[in-house]
Amino acid sequence: MKMTLLALLLATTCAAVPVFAFEKDVIETSAGPLEITFIGHGSLMFRYDGEVIQVDPYSKLADYAGFPKADLVLLTHEHQDHLDPQALRKVRGDQTAMILTQRCAEKIGEGMVMQNGDARKVAGIRIEAVPAYNIVHKRESGEPFHPKGAGNGYVLTFGDKRVYIAGDTENIPEMSELKAIDVAFLPMNLPYTMTPEMVADAALRFHPKVLYPYHYGETDPSRLTYLLRNHPEVEVRIRSMK
Template sequence: MIKKILLFVLLMTATLVSAQDIIKTKNSSFTLHLLGHGTLYIDYQGTIIHIDPWTKVGNYESLPDADYILITHDHGDHLDAGAISPILKDNTVIIAPSVCKDGLTSFKDVQFLTNGDKNKTPWGNIDVVPAYNLVHMREPGKPWHPKGVGNGYVLTIDGTSVYIAGDTENIPEMKNLKNIEVAFLPMNLPYTMTPEMAADAAKTIQPKILYPYHFGNTDTSKLTELLKGSNIDVRIRDMK
């Protein structure tokens, strides 16, 4: 009951907490709740899909419980057990790469999936795709995000595909992504992409709608300028 009251209060003041965009699907629509940084959740007809929940950008005691939680990798701003616990139900499914095992030992119903895996759900499909660095390194020979370790996800919801890139650069595998309606691309240094890299990735993927996210102090207007005339709807939200 307390959580329902808190959720009602959150919904009544949602514009103060997060941006919300409605995306049309073949037969219906879903709502994107953009909490900040690399964190968001999707509400499709009452099915709640949380992406990289992080306590720094949301009060998870008052956010809707998760039917699915997708974790892209094990860095603390993406794998946060303190954000996961308050949104768990008995049947919540957690999907993560195996590098997250140590951080998820206290949770049941965890599916550890790797690049190339697929998961069919009642609302559509989850395809696991690569997310890694080619250029930016922690130190010589050691990328911030090594190949094969982290996950990106393509969610197909009632025929509409949403690409959650995770922490990645404009990698060659993006050429394999087809018919993406909505894309979330990271754009912060030194960990992911420059605006030029993100623009190159967007031109490769050709989404109808692009959200730069996880962008820190990067000037998002540079990306908008680089994609001028591309017919990509670049939507800037508070996703630092």
């Protein structure tokens, strides 16, 4: 009996966090509210106009069985903390659309592939695939952690608001071409993506109105707030996105 109770306690303690426990923000758009759920790491959920959108769902962060079925899933690249078959099985329904990269499609054998520069409308939402890659941070072999052309960032249009989900990237030159970004999610985990200084530089290339550092691991996000202290046009919002 004691062993049964202990096993139950351990299972409960180790279980992924349920959906209601996560922080949420609401962004007002011309077509109604956009609700953002901050699941953690690189994982986000959006609710908009009756649609549910999952970005890089990852089972270690949440019990996705407790989430509503997604109308749209976005995968930024093929690494296991962004492409998680177990989480995908739980969030997808019969009508779920899935946008992903070529490498992701090769791993799971399905989905709508978007290359850098592609644009399309899915579930009533305009989606633009933009580059996401490393220039500085590389493996011991000299290969970038995220090679150019392999991963996607996404710009989503919700009414009059444009939301940029950068994926795993550095402050690449293409960020200077981003226009009218209202909300941006920029990664800040080392050694795979950006330092706070790189994120600050990226933000000052395209000036999002709201900036969320995400996928930041053990990096202190308050450093970014300090770096952008003299730029009130960029509102830095810190949420639990380790």
